[in-house]
Amino acid sequence: MTDTLSPTLTAFVSACRDAIGAAHVLTEPHDTAPFLTDWRRRYTGAACAVLRPGTTQEVAAIVALANAHRVALVPQGGNTGLAGGATPDASGSQAVVSLARLNRVRAIDAHNNTITVEAGVVLAEVQNHARAADRLFPLSLAAEGSCTIGGNLATNAGGTAVLRYGNTRELCLGLEVVTPQGEIWDGLRALRKDNTGYDLRDLYIGAEGTLGIITAAVMKLYPLPAASVTALAALASPHAALDFLALAHRYAGPLLTGFELMSDFCLQLVGKHFPQMRYPFGERHAQVVLLELSDNESEAHARALFEQLMQEALESGLVEDAVVAENLAQSRAFWDLREHIPLAQAEEGLNVKHDIAVPISSIGTFIEQTDAAIAQAIPGARMVTFGHLGDGNLHYNLQAPEGDDAPAFLARYQAQLNRIVYDSVHRHRGTLSAEHGIGQLKVDDAAHYKSPVEMAIMRTLKAALDPLGLMNPGKVLR
Incomplete structure (x- = not known):
């Protein structure tokens, strides 16, 4: 592979071998292939190399070399993303x-209720380490x-427990980040209060590797x-589900950790x-x-709350029927119904996915209005x-109308569907x-719907922190 690279890329790859060891610089097609296609198989790129550093210092060394050779970097974790954020472009120059080898749990502090982990630790392992310390890590x-x-x-x-615990941003207290200049920012402060300037932690969370590479977190x-x-x-309807949510909040308060809606x-x-999986x-x-x-x-306390909640919901006619899990296996079966919806969609054929959010109070109206707009524009969808x-x-x-050719349906209607949904x-x-x-x-849709002021602020931040544009180019911003 390196035989076909430009002199600049050849020199960069060679320097990376010296920095992190030849065994961790992958260039052969059979070695690099798993890293070049996203999980949904929408994007397949090319790369001059796949680099597998084992420490934060090795990440910093790679970034410094990328600066010296002007090589763009695409950070990647478990490669399970749904928006193509960890896939290189087709040029072969990135x-x-x-970060899979940065997989150590550095510390657990039960009194402070914190765990310090490196970026490559698998989420389930964080959950398991927390449980071993008699603690819960709620991201799921x-x-x-x-x-x-x-x-x-x-x-x-986000996941299924945001209602009670917040998304990943709310679960993070501190970060360690390699900046686009190859410097290491040690922000691994396990503090719940730190009012000493700009919140750099929140700047990097959600930035998809475009402002620096997260290597560890508290x-x-x-x-x-x-x-x-x-x-x-x-x-009977999403409107009824909203009223039921309000009732559940009144009865359970912070004990309510999950509230998932599923259409028939x-x-x-x-x-x-x-x-x-039985209905x-x-x-x-x-x-x-x-x-x-x-x-x-x-x-017993939880079940008593549930009984009171369900009794009022059923007696008022808000809920038409209900079933409470009697054991862990039944609870798991309920969650399996929810978690198999995307798998069932995939089995049904190609489809158009939207990961949207609106104010909770608008959910019923949004579904009603958007369903009607789509039914009018594309009957049978x-x-x-x-x-x-x-x-x-x-x-x-x-999903395409039943019996339709799904690829042809997507080719014809995906842009129109996106516009209807995003406009709504x-x-x-x-x-x-x-x-x-x-x-x-x-990336183009975000630029279309965000205000010019918001886009200008984002571009100013990107230019200030990554002036060479080497951190995951083409993602979040163009």
């Missing part, structure tokens, strides 16, 4: 920096067995709950492609909510609407990316 998402904490921070990942831990109780509730069509798709009610309902309470007192109702984040996805989001003062990031997938 280098992928895989479908890719937790392979995504890394660095990637979670770079995209400000993350918050919480006491393990004494019990979790899960239930499914059937409702979502569950029909799951049943079609995974028939072993939980005797008859179909327009919407189903999966809710979970986590209680630090006892399971099937809406697969589900997501984190408790924090306003919907996965508002669209914009009218409701929402966002076109709630938890997946911008990457390269939504």
Whole structure:
């Protein structure tokens, strides 16, 4: 591979071998291939090398060499992103920096309720280390067995527990970052109060590696709950689900940790492609909510709260039917229904995905109005609407009409569908990316809907911190 590189890239790759060891500089196609295609297989790029540093100091050495040779770098964690943010372009002139070898848990402080981890630690491992210390790390998402904490921070990942604990930004106290100049900023302060200037931590979280490379972080831990109780509730509409959310807040307050909305069509798709997953009610309902309470007192206390909540919801007619998980296996089965919706969509065929958020109070109106606009513009398009109702984040996805050629449908209608959905989001003062990031997938759409002032501020920050434009170019901003 290096035989075909320019003299500049050849010199850069050779210098990287000296800096981090030849075994960790991958250039052969069979070695680099897994790093060059994104998880959804929408983007495949090329790279002069895949670099696998093992320490923060080695990351800094790579960035310094990239500066000297003017080589762009694409940071990558578990490569589970959904917006193409960790995939190089097709030029072959960029280098992928895989952080998978930065996989140490540096410290756990049970009294301070913190864990300090390197960027390449897999999310599930952070959860496991926390649990071993009798603590909870609450970030939870479908890719937790392979995504890394660095990637979670770079995209400000959300997941199923944002309602109670916040997204990744809210779970982070401090960072270690290699700047675009190859310097190391040690901001690993495990403090909940630090009012000494600009909040650099928040600047790097969600920046998708465009302002620097996160190499380690101090993350918050919480006491393990004494019990979790899960239930499914059937409702007539998203408007009813919003009223049910308000009622759940009144009864459970901070004990409410999950509130997921699933349309009937979502569950029909799951049943079609995974028939072993039984529909939980005797008859179909327009919407189903999966809710979970986590209680630090006892399971009896949590169940008593649930019974009071459900009794009022059923007696008032707000909820049409409900079933409460009796054990851990049943709770897991309820969550499996929710988590298999994207898998069922994939089995059904190519589809258009949207990771949007609007104010929680607007969810019902947004779904109503956007469904109607799409039905008018493209009769037969099937809406697969589900997501984190408790924090306003919907996965508002669209499937081709039944029997249609899905690739042809996408080629003809994807741009139109995106515009209908994003225009509706914009009218409701929402966002076109709630938890997946911008990457390269939504970079043009973000520029279209953000104000000129906002875009100018972002470009000013990028130019100030990364004047050579070597940090993940083409992502977030063009």
